[in-house]
Amino acid sequence: VVNPNVEGKKYPATEPYLVGREKIREFAHAVKSTNPVNLDVFAAQAAGYVDLVAPTTFAVVIQERSLATVLSDPEADIDFSRVVHGDQRFVHVRPIVAGDELTSTLKVASVKSLGAHSMVTFETEIFDVNNELVSTAISTLVVRGGE
Amino acid sequence: MTHINIAGLELGQEIGTKEFLITRDSLVRYAGASGDFNPIHYRDDFAKSVGLDGVLAHGMLTMGVAVQVVADWVGDAGKIIDYGVRFTKPVFVDANDGAVVVVTGKVGNINAETNEVRIDLSVVFNETSVLGKAQAVVRL
Numbered sequence: 452v453v454n455p456n457v458e459g460k461k462y463p464a465t466e467p468y469l470v471g472r473e474k475i476r477e478f479a480h481a482v483k484s485t486n487p488v489n490l491d492v493f494a495a496q497a498a499g500y501v502d503l504v505a506p507t508t509f510a511v512v513i514q515e516r517s518l519a520t521v522l523s524d525p526e527a528d529i530d531f532s533r534v535v536h537g538d539q540r541f542v543h544v545r546p547i548v549a550g551d552e553l554t555s556t557l558k559v560a561s562v563k564s565l566g567a568h569s570m571v572t573f574e575t576e577i578f579d580v581n582n583e584l585v586s587t588a589i590s591t592l593v594v595r596g597g598e
Numbered sequence: 599m600t601h602i603n604i605a606g607l608e609l610g611q612e613i614g615t616k617e618f619l620i621t622r623d624s625l626v627r628y629a630g631a632s633g634d635f636n637p638i639h640y641r642d643d644f645a646k647s648v649g650l651d652g653v654l655a656h657g658m659l660t661m662g663v664a665v666q667v668v669a670d671w672v673g674d675a676g677k678i679i680d681y682g683v684r685f686t687k688p689v690f691v692d693a694n695d696g697a698v699v700v701v702t703g704k705v706g707n708i709n710a711e712t713n714e715v716r717i718d719l720s721v722v723f724n725e726t727s728v729l730g731k732a733q734a735v736v737r738l
Contacts (some may be wrong), residue, residue, distance in 0.1 A: 485666070538655045
């Protein structure tokens with residue numbers, strides 16, 4: 452169901468995303484974090500960070516922006532209504548902090564078929580304003596085949 | 599800065615356990631915070647129309663909540679450098695009672711050279727594991 456030829460395809464960088472303090476707090480509350488570095492600027496600075504630290508899974512917000520470009524790519528032909536999240540991983544070079552301006556590029560790492568279903572693995576690399584790698588988000592989506 | 603001494607850790611040692619109540623309110627909050635507005639996470643009629651038993655939690659919400667046990671243990675969430683899960687079972691969120699997810703972390707690997715510890719998480723809803731291979735690496 453997913454075009455196997457998009458394996459290896461790279462998508463251009465997304466528009467910069469400015470990570471705001473209140474967005475970090477909002478996300479932290481949503482994932483039930485009580486971790487001081489996510490919520491309290493003084494605690495974050497005392498721990499050596501310039502500002503609030505984003506929760507471990509916050510990078511999903513950036514990943515989503517890259518995924519949106521693939522899901523709207525007619526060549527990939529992914530039917531979003533048939534998508535189930537299979538697995539997810541984040542590898543952080545350093546934590547995302549408030550004030551970061553992030554862009555991301557996405558690569559289709561693999562397309563596999565599993566009976567009527569397809570499994571597509573995406574690797575999203577997230578870069579800061581100096582073009583240094585901050586995090587890599589790896590996501591596998593299962594696209595259910597039509598009946 | 600951390601209070602944990604890697605030399606004092608043992609494989610299999612429990613680092614913490616916590617119960618999280620996920621309600622419909624939690625789902626709406628997470629939808630707003632993450633930008634994932636898939637209606638299967640807030641509309642029963644829609645969830646049923648695509649063959650689900652009811653509204654379910656965002657897998658990413660369960661993932662994000664579960665790692666809090668690791669963050670609580672290490673003290674500084676910024677020390678979690680790698681975190682992955684497999685979404686194996688849905689967490690259905692009852693409109694009245696919500697869903698209780700029980701998270702337990704254990705030491706899965708210790709690397710004294712790199713000062714890294716892997717925590718393996720068990721994430722249970724309704725006596726069933728809902729995340730597979732849920733592992734977080736902490737650099738102390």
